[in-house]
Amino acid sequence: MSPLKIIRRDAETGPVLEVVGDLDFVHAPELREHISRLVVPPGRRLVLDLAGLEFCDSSGITALIAAHSHAQAARAEVVLVAVPAHTRRILHMVGLDQIFTLHPDSDKATRS
Amino acid sequence: MMCSAGEQPDPHGAGDGGVSHAAFASLLEDSVEELYENAPCGYLSTLMDGTVAKINETLLTWLDLRREEVVGRMRFSDLLSVGGKLYHETHFAPLLRMQGEISGIALEMRQSGGGRIPVLVSSAVKHGTTGEPLLIRTTVFDARDRRAYEEELLRGRKVAEEARRRAEADRARLQHALAVLQQSLLPDTLPAIPGVEAATHYHTASPDQLGGDFYDVFPVDGKRFGFFLGDVCGKGPEAAAVTSLTRYTLRAAAVHDPDPVATLTTLNKVLHERYTGSGDPRFCTAVFGTLEPDAATGRMRVHLASGGHPPALVVRADGTVDSLHTPGGLLVGVLPAARFVTTTAVLAPGDTLLLYTDGLTEARTGSDRTSLFGEEALRGFVAAHAGRAAKDLVEALINLLEGFGDGLDDDTALLALGIPADRTAPDGR
Missing domain, CATH: 3.30.450.20 (PAS domain)
Known part of the structure; x- marks a missing residue:
């Protein structure tokens, strides 16, 4: 199982987290932990770049929902970037593709 | 032994001859x-x-x-x-x-x-x-010391055996408690629905873990029956607590208004209020539906709504399989106000409505964790069992689940509601 790597950078739109590896029962809490400490200024955008996401189960989905709640509490928005097909399928199944903004690439998502 | 550099250690060990002479x-x-x-x-x-x-x-x-x-x-x-x-x-x-x-x-x-x-x-x-x-x-x-030592060993072994015996008894009691709680999450018996045969199965991934899947079938008024099936995200006692809350909320909501969207909306509100801001968000996927048997035609109207749950399947007597899609139905408990989508179907004699949790479709069929059984394979499998009684379909699915072996690592719930084929409708199908 590939471990999880979270790389943070700041774009003019707000924080960008590059999520690489597995969002599973073992590793998803790391992302939740990371996001809970993240300060997203009101009106800005939290971008989760999932191009390197290899696996995502229901714990991973829960972490993404936690990111959504966290941003909403800060009156910010969440954008998921480069969501792999398998995860897009799950998001669609549980109706979450309606509450997340999905973007094909990170450049566009970080340009205000 | 410590030696300073260049000094040779005495090969015979004892450097001081005077002492050994005296002792000798x-x-x-x-x-x-x-x-x-x-x-x-x-x-x-x-x-x-x-x-x-x-x-x-x-x-x-x-x-x-x-x-x-x-x-x-x-x-x-x-x-x-x-x-x-x-x-x-x-x-x-x-x-x-x-x-x-x-x-x-x-x-x-x-x-x-x-x-x-x-x-x-x-x-x-x-x-x-x-x-x-x-x-x-x-x-x-x-040999008194030796005997004491042996007795100590024996005593130690007795203590260890006693501890092991007690641990086994505790384990048995805990497993019994878990089994009883698990049973409280599922109905003991299903009500008899005129003209309908119901069959269910619950596969527990681990005997030590309370499951997060649930289902129920119950009468809602003189003519309609309610049913639901779902899956709480997560595992263990925390998930089981959500399962319990979910099951009783749906039952109570249906007493008030058995409309599928209304019940899921109530559940969504309850879960969201209970768990949002708790630092431990909890959600579930669920299908809630009503059955309205029509004694005159032998048919049954199904009206259901889904929140984030895989589509229910209608296995027709002739071998076609319809997926009851409810696109956009949101995972229950995520947002304060959620949208749920309804769909309807009519079941004729020989047709069976199958609800399942994703333990079935997400079962691994290869060494790779991405080779999953999937919805397509499930549709093919149930098509091959078309026209059979609900309990036969569930039996076949139980065999399928057993065949997954280690590939099945999640709880799986099955609920089949079928109209027996021998009650042929007057206008056929």
Whole structure:
């Protein structure tokens, strides 16, 4: 199982987290932990770049929902970037593709 | 050993010859007699009939006897406990006669005060110049420490066994409690629905874990029946608590208004309010529906809504399989206000409505965790069982689940509602 790597950078739109590896029962809490400490200024955008996401189960989905709640509490928005097909399928199944903004690439998502 | 650089260590070890000389000299001062009397073991010589001829001070002290009480008056076996005496007669003495020597035999000696000392005894027969046996020389080692150690080991083992027994009993009790709780999350029996055959199955991934899947079937009014099936995200007791809350919320909501969207909306509100801001968000996927049997036509109207749950399947008598899609139905409990989508279907005789949780479709079919059984394969599988009774379809699915072996690592719930094929509708299908 590939471990999880979270790389943070700041774009003019707000924080960008590059999520690489597995969002599973073992590793998803790391992302939740990371996001809970993240300060997203009101009106800005939290971008989760999932191009390197290899696996995502229901714990991973829960972490993404936690990111959504966290941003909403800060009156910010969440954008998921480069969501792999398998995860897009799950998001669609549980109706979450309606509450997340999905973007094909990170450049566009970080340009205000 | 520490040496400074360049200095050679003494190959013989002891550097100071003076000390060892002094120690050696003091050893020489000990007479052989002194050594015999006060050796750290008991010495004893007997005639061939066992009569004690000589005994050292050490053994006399252990047994709390005076020399004149023993020498010429007692036999070796008189110094032993009853058990020791018996063992001496039956084993020790015969073996000694046969082999001429015997060593390390555990016996018990008797103290004059009645106490007993565990000892290890070795004996050898001394022969005369012509080979005739003259006497028996015996050494006795005090085994009290050793016995205490053995008893300690034995006691330790008993304690460990008791702890293990208790742990097993606790484990059995816990498993029983878990099984009872698990049962409380699922209905004991399903109500009889006129003209409908219902079958269910619950596969628990681990006997130690409470499951997060749920289902129920119940009457809602004179003509309609409600049913639901779903899956709480997560595992363990926390998930089971959500399962319990979910099941009873849906039941209560249906009493108030059995409309599928209304019940799921109530559940969404309850879960969202209960768990949002708790730092531990909890959601579930669920299908809630109503059945309205029509006794005149033998058909049944299905009206259902889904929140984030895989589509229910309608297995038609002729082998076609319809997926009851509810696109956009949101995972329950995520947002304060969620949208749920409804769909309807009509079941004719021979048709079966199948609800399942994703343990079935997400079962791994290869070594790779991304090769999953999937919805397409499931549709193919149920199509091959079209026209069968609901319980036969569930039986076939149970066999399928068993065939997944280790690939099935999630709880799986199945609920099949079928209209028996022999009740042919007047207008056919």
